[in-house]
Amino acid sequence: MKKIGFFILMGFMLINKVDAKLPVKNVTAFKVQAKESKVYWTGKKVSGKHTGEISLKNGEIVLNGEKFVSANINIDMSSIVCTDLSNEEWNKKLIGHLKSDDFFSTEKFPESNFKTTQFIKIQNAKSDEANYTVKGILSIKGISQEISFPAKIDWKDNELWVDASLSVDRTKWDIKYGSGSFFDDLGDNMIHDKFEIKFQLVSRVN
Numbered sequence: 001m002k003k004i005g006f007f008i009l010m011g012f013m014l015i016n017k018v019d020a021k022l023p024v025k026n027v028t029a030f031k032v033q034a035k036e037s038k039v040y041w042t043g044k045k046v047s048g049k050h051t052g053e054i055s056l057k058n059g060e061i062v063l064n065g066e067k068f069v070s071a072n073i074n075i076d077m078s079s080i081v082c083t084d085l086s087n088e089e090w091n092k093k094l095i096g097h098l099k100s101d102d103f104f105s106t107e108k109f110p111e112s113n114f115k116t117t118q119f120i121k122i123q124n125a126k127s128d129e130a131n132y133t134v135k136g137i138l139s140i141k142g143i144s145q146e147i148s149f150p151a152k153i154d155w156k157d158n159e160l161w162v163d164a165s166l167s168v169d170r171t172k173w174d175i176k177y178g179s180g181s182f183f184d185d186l187g188d189n190m191i192h193d194k195f196e197i198k199f200q201l202v203s204r205v206n
Contacts, residue, residue: 027064029062030060030204030205031058031203031204032058032073032202034057034058037056039056039075039198040053040199041195042196042198043191044192044196045178045189045191050082050085051082051083052081052083052084054076054080055079059071059074060072060203061201068116068132068153071116071134073114073115073201075112075113075114076110077106077109077112078110080098080106082094103175104141104175109140112138113138113139115136115139116134116136117136118135119132119133120134120135131153132151134151135147135148136148138173140175143172147166152164158205159202159203159204160204161200162199162200162201164198165196165197165198167197168197170195177191180192181193
């Protein structure tokens with residue numbers, strides 16, 4: 001009986017060992033289509049606001065079956081443009097300032113990155129509402145901070161679409177120029193700490 005029990009135990013251990021080595025099935029990587037995706041930004045100041053766009057470099061969203069596992073998005077910081085200034089000289093001046101060390105230091109840090117840490121499904125979300133809370137790490141200028149935002153994730157003709165809007169406090173990434181939180185007597189030159197980001201990602205399996 002002892003020998004029979006020993007062989008049964010060894011059999012279970014062998015099965016578990018084999019199962020542990022089996023590759024994970026149904027894992028699918030969706031490549032973010034950088035040219036088809038859109039990222040919009042809005043920066044506000046006392047005297048008004050500026051709006052613009054920025055391009056993605058590349059990215060990937062990974063699913064295991066229907067469960068979201070991870071996302072990794074790289075942003076091309078040198079691609080930033082302003083869409084509200086029609087005066088070419090003022091537009092160029094603003095973009096040059098945004099690329100300088102006062103803001104995003106694009107020569108030193110040409111890319112920013114966002115990596116997810118968690119997808120939380122929002123229960124009973126309506127069809128036109130966010131259906132996930134996305135948590136992750138946003139890295140700008142070599143500084144990494146946790147962020148969280150609601151997102152609407154849909155399937156459209158075998159493509160994965162992600163729509164989201166979020167507010168980001170730039171001072172957490174050492175972008176303090178014109179911030180009333182750090183400088184006094186700025187008057188109309190004060191720039192709000194938070195800027196808005198709205199994006200739409202389009203991804204598909206290549």
